[in-house]
Amino acid sequence: MQIRLQQVSPDFIEEEKITGSQVWRSDLVFHPGEKVKIIAPSGSGKTSLMHFLYGLRKDYSGDIFYAAENIRTLDAESFSAYRSRSVSIVFQDLRLFMSQTVLLNLEVKRQLNPFHTESKIAEMANRLGIGSKLNKPVSTCSYGEQQRIAIIRALQQPYEFLLLDEPFSHLDDNNRRLAMDLLEEETSLRKASMILADLKPNDFFKPDRSLNL
Amino acid sequence: MNLSFKHIAPFLVTGQNKISRWLGYAGLGIGILLLLCSIQMFVNINQLLKSRDPKKTGYDYISLTKTIRNENMAADHSFTDADMADLKKQPFIDDVAAFHSNKFVMKANGGATLPFETDLFLESIDDRFIDTVPPSFAWKEGQVALPIIISSDYLELYNTVFAPSRDLPPFSEKTISSLVIAIDCYGLGETQRFRGNVVALSDRINTVVVPESFITWANDHFAHITGINPNKLYIKTRDANNPELLSYLQQKDYHINRDKTRFGRIKQILQAIVSGLAGFGVLVILLAMVLFSFYLQLMIARSRENLQLLLTIGYSPHWLSKTVARKWIPVYVAVMAGALLMTALLQLGFQYVIMHGREELSPSIHWLVGTVAVVVLLLSVAINNRLVKKLLYRL
Known part of the structure; x- marks a missing residue:
């Protein structure tokens, strides 16, 4: 599958921000297996772009296609199929079940369309340093820990595209590197594509392509 | 997807609403029990x-007149052709016939054997409505002998009341047929005598009947009256206690022998009470469903964020609504089974305790009760599914 953007621009962003962008109002194709970095200063619509790509919002002009399918016409049922099979995401605002345990947050995603066995969850959690938190409620975890939970959750399903919206904002360099390694490994395993949106470039993610928003 | 409710159960906030949930279940149970x-x-x-x-395999014959009250005494109380056609149309009436009576003066006397003289009336009705019609029950113009059928009650009255008071001998059914009664008809300045003869007794017809041909001829001959509407009808029905028949007769304001339809009236009242109870049961079910829907709406509203997030991370709205709704199927089945069991026990109790020995009453519940359940x-289940689906798709 490829994701194609055709002259997409948000309805709510100032014209000058759109004219200088390599993404807005362009014709873009994200290819299978490609790693793309989107560098976006605050307020340029980074999170909006991720939400458009994931189908959460429709307040844009232009069109976005999953393969040949214009996602504007997809119904909730079709989106759920894409989200459990083809497109996974780490939200900037994480969107975790705060009152549930870390394990339950991860299991509820894994059970939907299991890519890994249950034991893999503990392995990943240990690798990112949150193994001891598995049976604790998410609300008791720090924001950095919650970010790692959100990253591990995104990896519990098969996907062709992994959308990452500032996934490391609250992680130190060491944890960033660990998380990036895990993400790259899992994405390679699926021969999938990764679209990472961040405020500035970083040295541990080597994209095939960088785009300024 | 190998998912089940247990995977999403922790994300549904149900806890604090137990009372309204249990009230919903209890209301549903009581409503269904009432209905069943x-x-x-x-x-x-x-x-x-x-x-x-007593005549459950045969027919009931009921005579029918228009009700006469003080306020309608002057009105016409005869049945028109339209009245009769309407009666014939009713599914619970199998046949209808008119009684015709003499419209001129008649007198009868018993001669030497039976010393009495009286004013007389005669009626006629189609032979198919008479239970005992001998071949001799026929009359044609010029015939002096007039065959008569009387109610067997009349003979009984004569033998037990009239004859002892006059010191007269009683008659058997056979001897009465040998008796000749002189019947004098007066009208239009003419008098004519006929030789009346009781050819049969009837258990069904409570009057004095002669062949229709005689009444038609005599009304024309002694009063120049032909083709008038009858004041009395006879209906043939499979069940005189059919509440539909009673309702129809009441609605038309027709007068009938109330004793013949006594059980029908009791049945009508009991059925009305039971229908009222069933209606109340339906109302309780509806109220319980409303209460339960409030509970569902509240639960979904409370779990709104969680359910939204489940949809966001890829859960199918169709699967989610189906799974959430299915959670209540065992509850509904349990409530229904409980109500059905309770109805069965009550029926068993009714048969063994209250209606002991009434074998016509089955101790088990009727198939209709099971079907309604x-x-x-x-x-x-369908309403519940629809409601959950509607609420979830609205998220």
Whole structure:
């Protein structure tokens, strides 16, 4: 599958921000297996772009296609199929079940369309340093820990595209590197594509392509 | 997707609303119990009152007149052709015939054997309505002998009341047929005598009947009256206690022998009470469903964020609504099974304790009760599913 953007621009962003962008109002194709970095200063619509790509919002002009399918016409049922099979995401605002345990947050995603066995969850959690938190409620975890939970959750399903919206904002360099390694490994395993949106470039993610928003 | 409710159960906030949930279940149970018991009692009443009818394999014959009250005494009380056609149209009436009577003065005397003289009336009705019609029950113009059929009650009255008071001998059914009664007809300045002869006694007809040909001829001959509407009809029905028949007669304001339809009236009242109970049961079910829907709405509103997030991370709205709704199927089945069991126990108790020895009453519940239970169960599940689906798709 490829994701194609055709002259997409948000309805709510100032014209000058759109004219200088390599993404807005362009014709873009994200290819299978490609790693793309989107560098976006605050307020340029980074999170909006991720939400458009994931189908959460429709307040844009232009069109976005999953393969040949214009996602504007997809119904909730079709989106759920894409989200459990083809497109996974780490939200900037994480969107975790705060009152549930870390394990339950991860299991509820894994059970939907299991890519890994249950034991893999503990392995990943240990690798990112949150193994001891598995049976604790998410609300008791720090924001950095919650970010790692959100990253591990995104990896519990098969996907062709992994959308990452500032996934490391609250992680130190060491944890960033660990998380990036895990993400790259899992994405390679699926021969999938990764679209990472961040405020500035970083040295541990080597994209095939960088785009300024 | 190998998912089940247990995977999403922790994300549904149900805890703090137990009272309204249990009230919903209890209301549903009580409503269904009321409905099922009412249906069962309806069936019981039908079975009990039907079997009380001594002529349950045959027909009932009822005479019918228009009700005469002080305020309508001057009105015409005869039945028109339209009245009769309407009666014939009713599914619970098998046949209708008119009684015709003499419209001129008649007198009868018994001669030497039976020393009495009286004013007389005669009626006629189609032979198919008379239970005993001998071949001799026929008359044609010029014939002096007039065959008569009288109610067997009249003979009984004569033998037990009239004859002893006058010191006269009683008559058997056979001897009365040998008796000749002089019947004098007066009209238009003419008098003519006929030789009346009782050819049969009837258990069904409570009057004095002669062949229709005689009444038609005599009314024309002695009063120049032909083709007038009858004041009395006779109807033939499979069940005189049929509440539909009674309702129809009441609605038309027709007067009937109330004793013949006594059980029908009781049945009508009981059925009305039981129908009222069933209606109340339906109302309780509806209220319970409303209460339950409030509970569902509240639960979904409270779990709104969680359910939204489940949809966001890829859960199918169709699967989610189906799974959430299915959670209540066992509850509905349990409520229904409980109500059905309770109805069965009540029926068993009714048969063994209250109606002991009435074999026509089955100790087990009627198939209709089971069918209604299944229909209500399916309806409840369907309404519940629809509601959950609607609420979830609205998120």
